[in-house]
Amino acid sequence: MNAINRLTAVISLAxxxxxxxxxxxxxxxxxxxxxxSGGEAKAVETLKEQVKKDGFVWxxxxxxxxxxxxxxxxxxxxxxxxxxxxxxxxxxxxxxxxGALGLxxxxxxxxxxxxxxxxxxxKVADIMKYDGNYVAVPVNIHRVNWLWIxxxxxxxAGAKVPTTLDxxxxxxxxxxxAGFVPLAHGGQPWQDSTVFEDLxxxxxxxxxxxxxxxxxxxxxxxxxKMVEVFTTLKRVGTYMDANRAGRDWNIAAAExxxxxxxxxxxxxxxxxxxxxxGKVAGKDYECVPFPGTQGSFAYNIDSLAMFKLKKxxxxxxxxxxxxxxxxxxxxxxxxxxxxxxxxxxxxxxSAFDACTQKSAVDFKDAEKGDGLQPSMAHNMATxxxxxxxxFDVVTNFLNNPSADPTKxxxxxxxxxxxxK
Ligand code: GAL
Numbered sequence: 213m214n215a216i217n218r219l220t221a222v223i224s225l226a227x228x229x230x231x232x233x234x235x236x237x238x239x240x241x242x243x244x245x246x247x248x249s250g251g252e253a254k255a256v257e258t259l260k261e262q263v264k265k266d267g268f269v270w271x272x273x274x275x276x277x278x279x280x281x282x283x284x285x286x287x288x289x290x291x292x293x294x295x296x297x298x299x300x301x302x303x304x305x306x307x308x309x310x311g312a313l314g315l316x317x318x319x320x321x322x323x324x325x326x327x328x329x330x331x332x333x334x335k336v337a338d339i340m341k342y343d344g345n346y347v348a349v350p351v352n353i354h355r356v357n358w359l360w361i362x363x364x365x366x367x368x369a370g371a372k373v374p375t376t377l378d379x380x381x382x383x384x385x386x387x388x389x390a391g392f393v394p395l396a397h398g399g400q401p402w403q404d405s406t407v408f409e410d411l412x413x414x415x416x417x418x419x420x421x422x423x424x425x426x427x428x429x430x431x432x433x434x435x436x437k438m439v440e441v442f443t444t445l446k447r448v449g450t451y452m453d454a455n456r457a458g459r460d461w462n463i464a465a466a467e468x469x470x471x472x473x474x475x476x477x478x479x480x481x482x483x484x485x486x487x488x489x490g491k492v493a494g495k496d497y498e499c500v501p502f503p504g505t506q507g508s509f510a511y512n513i514d515s516l517a518m519f520k521l522k523k524x525x526x527x528x529x530x531x532x533x534x535x536x537x538x539x540x541x542x543x544x545x546x547x548x549x550x551x552x553x554x555x556x557x558x559x560x561x562s563a564f565d566a567c568t569q570k571s572a573v574d575f576k577d578a579e580k581g582d583g584l585q586p587s588m589a590h591n592m593a594t595x596x597x598x599x600x601x602x603f604d605v606v607t608n609f610l611n612n613p614s615a616d617p618t619k620x621x622x623x624x625x626x627x628x629x630x631x632k
Contacts, residue, residue, distance in 0.1 A: 238269070238525050239267075239268045239269065239523075239525035239526050239527075239528045239529030239530075239532075240268065240269040240270075240271050240298075240525075240526055240529055241263060241268055241269070241270060241271065241298045241299060241526065241529040241530050241532070241533045242271035242272075242273055242297040242298045242299070243259075243270065243271070243272065243273060243297060243298065243299045243300070243516065243533070244273040244274075244275065244283060244286065244287055244290075244297040244299070244300040244301065245273070245274060245275075245283065245300070245301040245516075246274065246275050246276065246277055246278065246279075246280045246282070246283040246301065247274065247301075247550075248274050248275075248276040248277075249278075249460070249461075249462035249481075249484065249485060250462065250484075250485060250488045251462070251481070251483075251484025251485045251486075251487055251488035251549060251550070251551070252481060252484050252549075252550060253274075254484070254488055254549045255484060255546050255547075255549035255550040256272075256274070258542065258545045258546050258549060259533075259536065259537070259542065259546060260272070262536045262539075262542055263529070263532065263533055263536065266532050266536070268528075268529035268532055268533075269529070271297075273286075273297055278398075278400065278402065278403070278460055278461045278462070279400070279401075279402030279403070279589070279590070280301065280591075281401075281402065283300075283301065284596070287300050287302075291313075291315060291519075296315060296519040297519065298518065298519060298521055298526060298529070298530045298533070299516040299517065299518050299519070299530065299533055300516065300517055300519070301514060301515070301516060301517075302348065302515065302516075302517040303512070303513060303514065303515055303590070303591045303592060304339060304513070304586065304590075304591045304592035304593070305591070305592075305593075305594065305595055306591055306595070306596060307339060307340065307342065307347065307348050307515070307517055308342060309595070310342075310347075310517055311342025311343065311347050312342070315519055315520060316342060316347035316348070316517055316518060316519060316520065317347065317518045317519060317520045317521070317527075317530070318345045318346070318347065319345070319346040319347060319348075319349065319518055319531075319534050320345050320346055321531070322346075322349075322531050322534045322535050323346040323534075325535075326535055326538060328346065328349075328538060331538060331556045331557065331558065332350065332538075332555060332556070332557070333555075333557060333579075335584075336350055336353075336513060336555060339513065339515070340515060347517055347518060348515045348516060348517035348518065349515060349516050349518070349533075349534045349537040349538060350513050350514065350515040350537075350538075350555040351514050351515065351516065351537050351543075351546060351547075351550075351555060352513065352514050352543075352546070352547050352550055352552035352553060352554065352555055353511055353512075353513055353552055353553040353554075353555050353575065354479050354480050354481060354511070354512040354513070354514065354550075354551070354552045354553075354590070355479060355480050355509055355510065355511065355512070355552075355553070355571050355574070355575070356406060356409065356410070356479040356480075356510040356511070356512050356587040356589065356590060357409075357410050357413055357501055357502040357505040357508060357509070357510045358477075358478065358479060358480055358482070358499050358500070358501065358502060358567075359374070359380075359475055359476070359477055359499070359500050359501070359502050359503065360465070360468055360475065360476040360477075360478060360482050360483075360486075360497060360498075360499060361373060361468075361474065361475055361497060361498040361499075361500065362468050362469070362471055362473070362474055362475075362497060363496075363497065363498055364471060365387065365392055365468075365471050365473070365474040366383070366387075366474060368390055368392075369383075369386045369387045369389070369390035369392060369474065370386055370390070371383040371386040371387055371390075371474065373498055373500055374500075374503045375500070375503055375504075375506065376503050376504055377414060377415075377444065377503050377504050379503060380503045381447065383474070383475070384451040384474075384475075387451075387473075387474040387475070388451065392472065392473060392474050393452075393453045393467060393472055393473035393474070394451035394452075394473070394474055394475060395448065395451040395452050395473065395474070395475050395476065395477065396452075396453075396464040396465065396467040396468050396472075396473035396475070396476045397452040397453075397456050397459070397464055397476070397477070398456060398458070398459035398460055398461050398463065398464045399452075399456035399457040399458060399459060399607075399610075399611070400458065400459070400460075400461075401603040401604070401606070401607045402589055402590075402603065403461055403464075403478075404603070404606050404607045404610050405588065405589040405599075405602060405603050405606050405607070406477065406478060406479065406589045406590075407445065407448060407477045408441070408445055408589070408602075408606045409421070409425070409510060409587060409588045409589050410477055410502040410505060410510070411441045411444050411445055411448070412424055412425070412438075412441050413502070413504075413505045413508050413510055413585065414502060414503060414504030414505050415437055415440055415441050415444065415504070416432070416435075416437050416438070416441070417508075418507075418508045418578075418581075418582040418583050418584075418585050419582050420432055420435075420437060421508075421510075421585050422582070422585055424438070425585075425586075425588040425593040425594060425602075426585075426586065426593050426594065428594065428598065428628055428632070430625055433621060433624050433625050433628070434621045434622060434624075434625055435621075438621045438624070439617045439618050439621055440617075442609060442617035442618075442620045442621065443617045445606070445609065445610060446609070446610070446613075446615070446617065448477075449610050453473075461478055461481075461482070462482075462485050464476055464478070465478065465482045465485040465486070466485065466489075468497075469485065469486060469489050469491065469497075477502060479512055479587075479590065480499070480551040480552060480567065480568075480571065481550060481551050481552070482551065483499065483551030483565075483567055483568075484549060484550050484551040486551075487548070487549060487551065487565075488549075492565070493565040493566045493567040493568075494565070494566040494567075499566075499567040499570070501574070507574075507577065507578065507581075507583050508578055508583040508584075508585060509571075509574050509575050509578035509579075509583055509584050509585070510585050510586070510587045511575075511584060511585070511586060511587060511592060512587040512590035512591075512592055513555065513592065514550075514552070516533070516534075516537060518530055518533075518534060538555070538556060540556065540558075540559060543555070543556050543559060544559065544563055544564075547564070547568070548563070548564060548565075548568075551567075551568070552568075553568060553571050553572055553575060588602065589603075595631075597631040597632070598628055598631045598632060600631065601627035601628050601630070601631035602624065602627070602628065604627060605620060605623045605624045605627050
């Protein structure tokens with residue numbers, strides 16, 4: 213076939229397609245997120261591929277920076293200038309704030325057609341709705357209260373996997389004595405507060421955690437138990453290496469993976485790095501609930517909130533993204549790469565590794581009582597303003613060896629009050 217004939221064939225094939233299909237092919241969906249580590253980028257790739265398969269164009273807007281503070285700054289600037297992306301990773305109570313600004317679009321048609329109300333736990337569905345309408349789609353459930361362990365390092369140090377805080381310090385001392393970094397950590401506010409919230413969950417229990425971070429109850433925030441949390445945080449800090457300032461969480465994870473460090477306190481996106489490095493859960497690494505938080509599950513649900521768009525074809529691309537996000541095939545492969553649980557409740561868990569299977573069981577158990585709690589450090593428990601106030605107090609405390617735990621609790625209360 214010569215060039216002219218080929219062109220004629222393409223044109224006549226195109227004329228057979230309905231106009232809507234032609235238009236849909238050009239629809240673009242721009243997604244703003246902060247999944248830039250090796251493992252997380254692989255997870256995003258699975259979403260990208262599916263969007264492309266459906267005939268749409270994926271425009272990646274990846275803003276590096278764990279925990280998403282930098283991504284949120286970019287999003288605000290874009291929104292203020294009247295040019296928001298089609299979708300952005302926005303979580304928890306923040307979805308309500310963006311909804312109240314009138315910028316989010318109604319996804320109820322996609323939700324009804326795909327039965328979201330039946331697929332999602334009611335608690336999760338509520339977070340995704342503004343004024344009764346879906347404006348965001350959840351992709352997963354992360355658990356924050358995990359401790360990641362390199363068993364080879366533990367073996368060399370003669371250490372035992374800890375289940376209590378006392379055992380944690382015994383193991384940390386043994387790792388230190390054997391020449392390892394006991395606790396890999398990145399000195400960034402959200403990482404410091406991830407450790408802090410795990411300690412609150414461990415020392416105050418799930419009810420106390422709720423009183424502190426959801427109710428922002430002054431008595432709880434200044435209680436003896438909270439003083440104990442700060443005292444323990446200071447002690448935990450002595451097992452982190454001195455050069456941690458600014459270190460990304462995935463670099464800290466790599467230190468455990470490579471056998472330089474023994475442990476990391478981090479949510480289960482850390483597993484995405486182990487998976488990307490070809491390591492097997494239960495063999496090359498151990499995941500255990502953060503000591504003293506067995507039975508509790510601090511959840512962090514990633515979700516894509518959708519903005520109002522003008523172009524018909526882009527609206528179709530956006531609806532396609534929303535639909536894909538909850539399809540079983542995507543839920544499996546995305547979450548296998550991301551380290552999280554599928555958010556759909558009807559999934560076959562046999563395709564997941566030991567850590568995620570354990571997480572699924574623990575989620576169901578925690579759901580029955582008070583154990584299921586929203587993560588403060590990951591925007592699920594409170595507003596970004598209050599969260600920022602807590603971050604400041606915690607990070608200043610952790611970086612100041614002479615800081616006083618009792619004073620820190622008072623600072624926590626006043627910082628929260630001025631942020632409210
Ligand atoms: C969390 C987010 C996770 C992971 C983590 C590290 O806020 O929910 O998906 O990306 O930050 O960046």
